[in-house]
Amino acid sequence: MAENTSPAITMTCEVCSEYYTDPLMLPCLHSFCKKCLIKAKEKQGSADTSLKCPTCDTSVNLPDGKIKGLTQNLWFAHKSKEASIKKKILSKEAISCDECDDSSDAAVVYCCDCGQFLCDLCKKVHKRNKKKANHKLIGLETKESVKLPTIKHEEGYCDRHTDQKLIYYCHDCEKLVCPNCLPIKHKDHNIEDYIDVGETARKALKESVASCDGVIPPVTEAIANGEKMLEQIATRKEEVRQEIKETFEKLKAALDKRCNDLLMETEEIARAKRNSVEKQLDGFCKLVKQVSHGRYLASSVSERTDPGEVLSVKKLITNQLEECIEEYKKLPLEIEDKKVVLACLNTAAISDEIRKFGSIFEADPASYSIDSGLAIPLATVKKERKFKVSLPAGIDKAASYLKGSFIKSDGSKEEGRVVIVNDKNTAIVSCTPQSIGGYELSVTIRGHHIKGSPYQLSVKASRDYTTLTNQRSFYVGSGTACVAVHTNGEVYASSYDDGFVQVFSED
Template identity: 25%
Template sequence: MAKAKEEFGEVSSLEDELSCPICLCLYRNPVSLSCGHSFCKECIQRALGVQQQSKASYSCPMCKIQLGPILELQKNFQLCSIVETFLATTSKGEEGKSYPEERKEMVPCDFCLDQPQPAVKTCLTCGWSLCQAHLNKHNAKDSQKDHVLVEAGAGHSVEERKCQEHGRLLECFCKDEREYICMLCSFEGSHKGHSIITLKEAHDKELGVLSYTMKQMQENKSAIANALEELQKSENQLKTNTKTVTSQLVKMFEEIRAEINQKEQQILSDIQYIEKKQLSAITKLKKKMEQKRDEATQHLQSLQKMREQPDDFLFLKEFKLAQDRIENQNFKVGKMEIFVVKLDPARIKRCRSLMCEYMSQLDLLMREVPI
């Protein structure tokens, strides 16, 4: 007895762990938020809908962490599988744990007058739905012991379980036509001479087919779940790889731009240095030329005055002194080699060719990625 209580407590504790914090029922289509908490997909959508209507920012109902303006509800395949396994291995799972939207409508007892009680069975022979008390009275009569009883509400209506041709209960199954028939249909009418079995035999036979079908569907479901997990892994891997490659390319292009900018600054700086150096030399040379020009002008003016000297002795004396001064000075014009900055067309063509080759190598990076 103590062991049974202990096992029941463990099952109850596990059930609590596998229950949605919002509806307090076992998870249905569980999804996870970015904070790690899980909920039924429909429950969390309703909760987030209320937050949206109140114009509040999205937040987890459990930890109140802000979720951001864009939500991504990831299906929790592992939790979904655990819940299904739990339902399949517990009595509650075998009986089918009901949820608010899955509860069957209450069928009232046809014999309760003042306060109708929920019917537990429907007698197909009598056509009445019976509560437990009236069912006991019904079964107590010997004449009604062979009546066919079904769960209340099962099969929608009694008329669906009766033969439209003879008005009798559908108690047999035609294997040839795969139709429900009554006893009279097997002796007369379109089913005469067909292979006829009872509904019980048809049930037992189809139950085996059902078990095989369930097994196949379980395998299909497991295969789909595995495929979804693989797709999720592929999606995560793709995002990770894309992020890594993007980071690598951004870094590479930043390095290329930095090197190009540095080389541009260096070349332009060298050109400006050469220009400045040559301009300084030209300025110095211009000053010397201007000084020589002024001195030559003075000598010309002095010689011009000598031409007007009437005294021969003084003319010869002054001219001799002027000649000595002129010979002691250098009036030759010096040539300066100017370095004109220009680009070699062949080198420009070569640089452009290398740039095109480099761009082609960058294009090859993307060709390796399937589009």
């Protein structure tokens, strides 16, 4: 995500993909051939006086509405020219002579001073010319890599006085001028030797580089922090999602259990009701059977002609029937259990609760802070030390989000005991180191340290309190219950309410 490296500078124009010719630099620091920008401008239309950078699309205001007014990039111009000449020298293709009009003969040398390729004949002429005899010539047959000496660039010469080098800088006109132009066009102007101006410009650029160095590291660090933050956001989101899912799984399980309980209760009530009704029906059935049977016997025996037969069973039958009729009279024929089973499922209230159940909010770890106990970074082995953490207002069970760790600073896994107790607007972090050495107490919310955390403290061996010979009670500060002076000059003060002991050394 972070883009810290700039692409290497190439000497080819991004529009025509060739070495720059007459490169111009736009305010966005992208350079293009003059001809390419003119074409680009034509394509974009001449209605307004701005030009869109072909690379970054930044709109550039053209001075006087003309491409010509843009900044000439001599640096790229020279480097491109050098690169293209070098490429030509190293290429295996024949190069025509720049001096001869018919260009029939291939060039054999390159003159670094004239910036020209020369054929064998022109080379000889060159050498016989007094002025040019010292020119540096590079033979084209040596196709190995060549180190080009400084090439004479035309731009270094005056347009009007072509043999005059531009060796002055006019601060008023902001351009290089030749000695001949000085008295004519730049009279009374602020003129300086171009070498000095160049040196100043070089220094200024170096300072700019240095000032960039002050910008990049902190911004890079900020980017790194931001990226870390993005990771943390993703991690925290996952954690919170997990927590929500787990909580609702539990709620669903509780709901399922309640559902089953109610179903079972319904089953039981129904079974009991069925049993009682069935019991009643059993009674009815038994009675009907007995009555039917008795009635049948009575009716059958009453048809018999033999009085002996009739008399033999009459008593039992009548007894039985009378008993049955008696029972029938006592028996309520109405079914006893007339109650109906109902379920009370008042969803309105719980639905409302469910709708409002849970909330997602942001808490600033900095709104939690370890408030007391930080003054003296000392502790004693196996002795509890307490820290008060003030909690932000408006967060329900704010302390429940706190996580504490109390570990040895030396990287060993050894842990001290740490307990966090919620106490209305404060939480108490209680630590008990298990051995001598440096400890680090961390109190965090979802991995973020709260104010005052992490806290380093060094754990000493248990003090010999029996040497507290000089125990006297005197007033040291409000809330101080007891003060004792150790033989080594340390003063111990304990407070009434919270079990804090403060140690003051002699000074």
